[in-house]
Amino acid sequence: MVVRDNFTFSELEQWLNERRVTEIECLVPDLTGVARGKILPREKFTEDRGMRLPEAIVAIGVTGEFPDQGPYYDVITPTDRDMHLQPDPATVRIVPWAVDPTAQVIHDCFDRAGNLIPYAPRSVLRRVCQLFEVEGWQPVVAPELEFYLIERSIDPNQPLRPPRGRSGRAETSRQAYSIDAVNEFDPLFEDIYAYCEQMELNVDTLIHEVGAGQMEINFFHDHPLQLADEVFFFKRTIRETALRHEMYATFMAKPMAHEPGSAMHVHQSLVDKATGRNLFSNEDGSPSKLFYWYIGGLQRYVPAAMALFAPYVNSYRRLARSTAAPINIQWGTDNRTVGIRSPVASPAARRIENRVIGADANPYVALAATLACGYLGIKNRIEPSPECKGDAYLGEYTLPRSLGDALDKLKDETDLHEVLGRPFITVYTEVKEIEHEEFMKVISPWEREHLLLHV
Template sequence: MPDRKKLSRPAGRGDVVRAPAFLKNLRGVKDWKQATSWLEWRGIEDIECITPDQAGVARGKMMPSKKFTSNTSLALPSAVFMTTISGEYPESGGGFVYPEDDGDLKLLPDLSTLTAVPWETDPTAQVICDLVHQDGRAVEFSPRNLLKHVVAQYAKHGLKPIVAPEIEFYLVHKNPDPDYPLTPPVGRSGRPIGGGQGYSIAGVNEFDELIDDIYHYSEAQGLEIDTLIHEEGAGQLEINLRHGDPVELADQVFMFKRTIREAALNHDTYATFMAKPIQGQPGSAMHIHQSVVSLKKGNNVFSSEDGGETQTFRHFIGGLQRHIPSALIMLAPYVNSYRRLTQGTSVPVNTRWGYDNRTTAFRVPRSDPAARRVENRIPSSDANPYLALAASLACGLIGILDKNTPDAPAGTAVNQDEIELPRGLLEAVALFESDEALTRILGASFVSTFAAIKRAEFETFMQVISPWEREYLLLNV
């Protein structure tokens, strides 16, 4: 680290030059001049310039900090953002055209996201970048740009969405061989962690040192954790984030996933955001709390002046009910995601809504009128946070604009009812492509690209022979 005292040395008789306040920012600066000073003050040597791909994986480049601040042009091949989770490329078709020239797309750093990388041994910083064409136009199928586009659609109607994500994940025993099932880790007690530990403080304490690292890493990056709890699964935890702007919260989830994985590895453990990592254990969700405020007045448009529910509130729910099945591919993006969506659990398999009813897809928590919101309980934790937020908010906006009417709220448990959501990846892709209203909001470029990727991932999955097939088909058919 540099000698910070130099920034507060005497300037004259009795005068002291104090370090500008922005230098102490844990997250974000206003411009390149501030960025240069911020990096120098911290003695940063390297910069990770990253952006989320369709899966939410961090893609980008690392470079010396001096090069980063010298007007260096950053670019990545366009094909990087059209690959499957296994690194393969979809074939052209269905409106998707694979770029034969594989031309470059530019990375445009968003300096408001500049922060330290606390797990690196050398002084390192990271910055999230937007993806743009060579002429500066936003890349339509980029996840971060897509969420910005959806938020802008709200702004056109004088509205601003507010969100608060909740992310569940598992800590599992380190296992580099994918042929073997994942198992719960061993906690500080020396015994393997068991299930049924929902909200158990003792369950959280089993991982005290690891959780301390998560908190310390988060604090160093300016990431705010609202609460952390132990969930029902064996070694399953949940982190809740404070409500705020959708793009900022998606950035935080993106960074939290990196942070939690790194903290776990420090303790010889894996952190996984798979929707259903362990057979017989609960799945992991990314619940999204959503409300909408007026840009002009700043009030929650879900509540009237007398505290009652507004038509906008009901139309928002109506839009979710009508269009979420078509957007499910953005909320449950992998074959594994659909193993979580099963009857008889707290996971919704329907499009029902209700007041404080956790068996519905769309729960309205108990709150005062100013905090009235809708919790979307369908997304799984494997979803790209930018895409999950974009999908849920897009469906709500369509409902507001089209004045969709919701059905009556469910007053009883509905998790045993008929499954109303697609049961598999290909069915979800077909519904996704057929929803014209959703395509108008998200854009044809994103819809065709994402659908092509998901089809290619399904074909790759179909090449794998599962243990179930070997057990029941090998000698019986």
């Protein structure tokens, strides 16, 4: 595992020199997780060690639209002023697919006074991690990210299909954990692993998931900010690699109607910074109060945070009965039907898995939100409901069923506003309202098929 803590600017310059880097991709993750920024010559990057972008660049929706009025402009000035970007040396990675030696570096966003821009996704995750830091706790996370390989299609009106593998045939049935099905795409995955190695990404296991053409990659556990950076880099990497193999890779929550959706399950635990002990376990190995309160916090606040875990209208198509996605926030040990799972583990490895988060979620926002829910559970000493020992799909829906419902709940939950920051909640909900309005202007094939001549 690569350790980059306290990576200095002088070490960054040495790193760039050793690799004879001539260009730098200066990146900023926006609200959707899209990489915004500029490409600079090495000399310009070294001279300035930073750049400027309009402050709204990190606060736009997936369609590229901005709100034109309302509370959004109580946070972002209508004069479109600059924010000042500073590179985080620890994030530097090579761009393995570039022709010339090129590096990519993630930047943090500041205002003129040197304060972090509060609605930038990386700032929000830093803010939440700092709350744990004050308590002497170190949050540890490990994402499991699902995605689909898709046949190339330039017509958005056509349904998506799995791609053809080495055999020349596409999958027509579900091949969960099939080694042969993964081997159909050996050339693609050989490039992915090679790229990840060059980028020093700490990816672990690759498996074939349930859906046709659906895969999952697991990450080693680490600090939330480093893992969010790695998921951000990985998404860029796999999209680029898939294109080079004449297919798409998509992290849509529900890309195909009759296949399961894609999730980003996040395992999380807390470590005492002074002793290194897992705070979810008592000295005798039994689950601690903090373990139960953390679960209680997830149960209490996840429904209000759903717009952060399921950020698009498509996200809610995934959350349905018997689709391997949760419909409620029951919890259980080694139970994959619940929204909050406790895997079987030793006391030192005791952890909680949030199974609600979609693969389409911004990793910075999703990790900040799930940690915020757990943090509030501990601070407010929220007891969880009794453990679910059966099939949670037999229970009631307790998660929002649509983006509109989720946004209403997020706007009303002031506890989350305090932890994540009111400016972020304002900007995020305003942008999502614009996206929702854009979607509602589109008439779907289902509506034309079933309503045109029958109502």
